Amino acid sequence: MPPWICETCGNLDYQEAAPPDVCAICADDRQWVPAGGQRWTTLAELVAAGCRSDIREVEPGLTGIGATRQVGIGQRGLFLTTEHGNVLWDPSGFVDDDALRAVREAGGLHAVSASHPHFYGAIVEWARAFDAEILLPEADISWLARPSAVEPLVRTWEGTRAVFPGVTLVQCGGHFPGSSVLHWAEGADGAGVILSGDTINVSPGEDRVAFLYSAPNRLPLPEQGVHGVIDAVRPYPFDRIYAHWWEPAIRHSAQEVLKNSTDHYLQILRGQKPEWINPSGRS
16 A cells, blocks of 8 residues: 555655554644644645655755645755765655656665654655665654564664764754754865754744744743753754755854854743844844
């Protein structure tokens, strides 16, 4: 049976005869179930409705792979190519032959990972297509729906995990216990890039970030969780942050933006009068 796709979050489920009554991801307090009830679709239905892959270069060595219509939360995956191997981050819930062909022509896929369970998307389909390792934190592995045949491809990790030289998975916690970022040392012309999913949320104005326990349910991340994220990324130099949608992103001065945004966020969380220093010069 083809996998069922949750229309709300875009994650795939492999229950055979019929879709589950409710999506386990959406039933959690960090997500939401539609007031009208759970809805499911399939890849075939999405293709029949006109959905196609949307493939664009983000910067040299980094390609976005999304969909021409929103599938679930709507994240686009980020496909990173290096001389040591290729990794896909935060895959969309949609995948088609065009996306598979593009990755194959770029040298294939050696590993696939995600920032947190909301963005597992079609991670199993990508792993099966390329016999690629699924690299996920031990703390969140129970959220991964997968058929038993995929189990040999699953690799769990804690703390940090070097994928290739200069490409490191970093567990930050916060949104989920295993919420992570991917650090790419050679990105941004050698200044470093963080792929953050929504472990670190980028504002629409591309000039600040924030930290959320739940974005759709408007729940902030407590101070302890914020410190965990900041401490986890501190050892890694970076000048850009790419989050989970095509836009927004922090395109320069990302470490300064992160510091100023953290100070601002914690002032508000503590009930203090906030002071905002904007590195972009905009108010």
